[in-house]
Each structure stands twice: as C-alpha cells, then as structure tokens.
Amino acid sequence: MARAAVPGRLNWHVATIKATSDETESARTLTLDFPGWPGHQPGQHVDARLTAEDGYSTQRSYSIASAPEEDRLELTIQRLADGEVSPYLAGIAEPGDQFDLRGPIGGWFTWSPESDHPLLLLAGGSGIVPLMSMIRAHGAAKSQVPVGLIYSARSPADIIYAHELNERTVSSPLNLTLLYTRSAHRGVPPGRINAAVIATSAFPPDTAPAIYVCGPSGFVEAATSLLVDAGHRPASIKTERFGPTGT
Amino acid sequence: MNTISRGFRGRRPSEVKLPPGQYLEHGFPVLQAGPTPSVNTARWTFTLTTETGDTRRWDWKQFTALPSEDITVDIHCVTQWSKLATNWRGVSLDTLLDGVTTDAGYAMARSYGGYTTNLPLPDLRDGQAWVAYEYDRKPLRAEHGGPARLLVPHLYFWKSAKWVTGIDLMLKDARGFWEQLGYHDYGDPWREQRYQGD
Numbered sequence: 001m002a003r004a005a006v007p008g009r010l011n012w013h014v015a016t017i018k019a020t021s022d023e024t025e026s027a028r029t030l031t032l033d034f035p036g037w038p039g040h041q042p043g044q045h046v047d048a049r050l051t052a053e054d055g056y057s058t059q060r061s062y063s064i065a066s067a068p069e070e071d072r073l074e075l076t077i078q079r080l081a082d083g084e085v086s087p088y089l090a091g092i093a094e095p096g097d098q099f100d101l102r103g104p105i106g107g108w109f110t111w112s113p114e115s116d117h118p119l120l121l122l123a124g125g126s127g128i129v130p131l132m133s134m135i136r137a138h139g140a141a142k143s144q145v146p147v148g149l150i151y152s153a154r155s156p157a158d159i160i161y162a163h164e165l166n167e168r169t170v171s172s173p174l175n176l177t178l179l180y181t182r183s184a185h186r187g188v189p190p191g192r193i194n195a196a197v198i199a200t201s202a203f204p205p206d207t208a209p210a211i212y213v214c215g216p217s218g219f220v221e222a223a224t225s226l227l228v229d230a231g232h233r234p235a236s237i238k239t240e241r242f243g244p245t246g247t
Numbered sequence: 248m249n250t251i252s253r254g255f256r257g258r259r260p261s262e263v264k265l266p267p268g269q270y271l272e273h274g275f276p277v278l279q280a281g282p283t284p285s286v287n288t289a290r291w292t293f294t295l296t297t298e299t300g301d302t303r304r305w306d307w308k309q310f311t312a313l314p315s316e317d318i319t320v321d322i323h324c325v326t327q328w329s330k331l332a333t334n335w336r337g338v339s340l341d342t343l344l345d346g347v348t349t350d351a352g353y354a355m356a357r358s359y360g361g362y363t364t365n366l367p368l369p370d371l372r373d374g375q376a377w378v379a380y381e382y383d384r385k386p387l388r389a390e391h392g393g394p395a396r397l398l399v400p401h402l403y404f405w406k407s408a409k410w411v412t413g414i415d416l417m418l419k420d421a422r423g424f425w426e427q428l429g430y431h432d433y434g435d436p437w438r439e440q441r442y443q444g445d
Contacts, residue, residue, distance in 0.1 A: 009444030014250045047327075047441075049268070051249040052257045059268035059327050084258045084270060092254050099252045105442065107428035108280050217277045221390060224282035234282045234360070241277050 046103030067136035113141030124215020148175035266436035272328035337379030351416035364423035
C-alpha cells in the first residue's frame, strides 16, 4: 500500500503566477511560485481556491504537470467553455496574479522513479497532465525502465506538450502512440482506442508494467476494459477520471 | 484568510446553499482508483459481520426482497462537485442492522475489488444510510458502483463505497483505503473535512 501522502494538516498557501504558456488553443500551463512547496509524487494534484473581490470563493482540483521540485510547480489547465474557474486560470490570469493553493494531494495515482516495472501510461485529452509529471520525473531521474504513452486526443492540434513528447521519443526514449478521435492525420483514419492498439503499443502483461490511465470517464472505462481483456492484472492498473458520464 | 484573485468573478450558480468549496454538477462524474470490477448478481453476496464474528449474509435474491426505500438526496464529492436531488432505491442499514447485538462504535465497508472505507456506526443508523441498487429507477450501473453501493449522503461520497459486499462492525476505528492515503476519517462536507487534519 502506498504511504500516506498527506502527513499533517494541509494548509492553504498563496501561489503566484510566474509565467503562462499556451499548450494548445484551449490548454495553458501556469508556472507557480509557491515558497515552501515541498515537491510532490508524480501523479498528485492540488486544490486551488479562487476568491472574488466580494469574498465569493470556490475550489477546483488540478493535476501537477511538472516533475517534483521545491518552491515551484506547473499546472496545465484545460479551458472548459462552461467552466467557472478554468476560463479565468487558463484565460484571464496573468503573471503576478495570485490564488490559494494546497497540496500535494492523492497518494494512490502516483509513480515513484524507484519503481522497476515498465511504466505504461494511457491518456485521454487533458488526462495527459499527471502522466506528463511521471514522464518528466522518469527523465529527470534517468530511470532505466521502459516508458510508453498511448495518448488519445481529438486532433493533432489538441495534443498538449506535442513538441516535448516528440523530443522525448529520442531522449528518454519514450515509446509514443498518438490516436486522434476526430480527424485523420498523415493517412491514419480517426479512431478510438481499441484492442489492436493495446496489442501493438502497450507493453505486454508478462513484462508486468505499472499502468496509469487518466482521462474522461468513457476513455478510462474503455482503456481499462481493453487492458484487462488483454491479460493485464486489474491490480496493476491505477485510474484517475474527470468529467461527468452524463447518466 | 483568502487571497483575492485579481479579475476573478466566479459564478453564483443558484440560490442553493452548497457545502464550502463545492460547485454544482449536473452530470454524474465517476471517481475510482482502478478498473471497474464486474460483479455478477448470481454470485453477489452482502455480509454483515459483528465484532464477535457473528454474520448475516444475503444473496441478491434475498437482498432485493428486503423492504426497500425510495431515496432522494444531495451528494457531495471530495473533488468539489455536488449533485442535487439524486434518486436511488435501496435497503436501509436500519433494516440490515435490525436485531443485531453489537457494542461496536465503528464500521468498515468492504467492496469487490478490495476497496474499504470506515465510518462511525451511528452514521449508518437512523435513516442516514442505505445499500442502493437502483439509480433513477434503473439498475445501478457498474461504473457508479453497481450492482449495489453504500449510500451515506451526509458524508463525502467516497464513504458511499461502490460494489459493496459487506460491512464489518468494529469496536475501534481503523482507516479504509482513501483514509490511509490522507483523506479524512469522518468526511463531513459541511465542515469541509476533506483531508486528515481538516
């Protein structure tokens, strides 16, 4: 069992936006100054608390995108058309703006660079964010375990961290498989994750990979069923989901 | 003391009073740690075990023949969404505990797939908790915890264990799955008890 990730009381601290960087048309990375931030385990998230001038306040959880570091972290936020907080953080907020933050949170969906299992990551949409923290930590630790990413997005323009992921296929080396659900790319027809993708792109069950799946509920449900059908042990698969299922 | 974010307006979505830090959700998000277990009602059982090891067990047919209730409640997830007036059908824990002799003060819910969560036993009594097997008048879907899940709506929703298969009564409190990982032992949304120490 993972160790307790939240040892004492989790207090709110002020985070200051140091830089912003657009990843896609709707996703933005915020680099935050957070004096006293202890670092995190790749895969963990933070709670952000936004407060308006009249005192109205609301909270959201966001995954950490950066590799663990002290005093600073990066969040990548997907702007939701009908969102309350994301249009502010991924649209209006500028360097110098501040909000309250506490974390790191979550001791289950985490990867340790000391793991000696192949690392198999499956991302749907902005589910890439906590997995990117793992990929970056894997690189920073010069981990020797194979790392593979199967990443499903609507179109090539929706791939977050596209440039860095491509570079890491050379440097890490990252075994990268991109799927596009809405538009064809370089002669490859659009398609969702399926048994053939798992058979050709996922490390096989006999290599005992540590598997992390993150994305909208429908993607996670489909991907985990395919993995279990392909012979992967349910206990080797950790999931994180977001968004409603509709029913 | 909250930090005011320049230019943040937010939305005041309704007249409804939500627990602190929560927002209103109209879909039904799913939160779970791993793959959805497939639980066949032909093999499903629910077992109540007291601190002395006495057990009561029901299979699916026996369980769904117990008196059931129509339940309409608000639910609050620790990931900040709240959903109002959700509709369920299930068996009250009062029915399951009726006639059980116990000195226990705590309970551990156990699920198919290995998930556990701890609750004080008084929070399962007096019309506060159910084992639910219908949602919106349809069989509860596996991704929402079907065939049956615990429903304890006055606590954060991780306490409403999906795929529940039993409850162990305990003299002393012990931590379940998320509680061992830093989440609160009690989890009252109105007191915002999300994490240990809150």
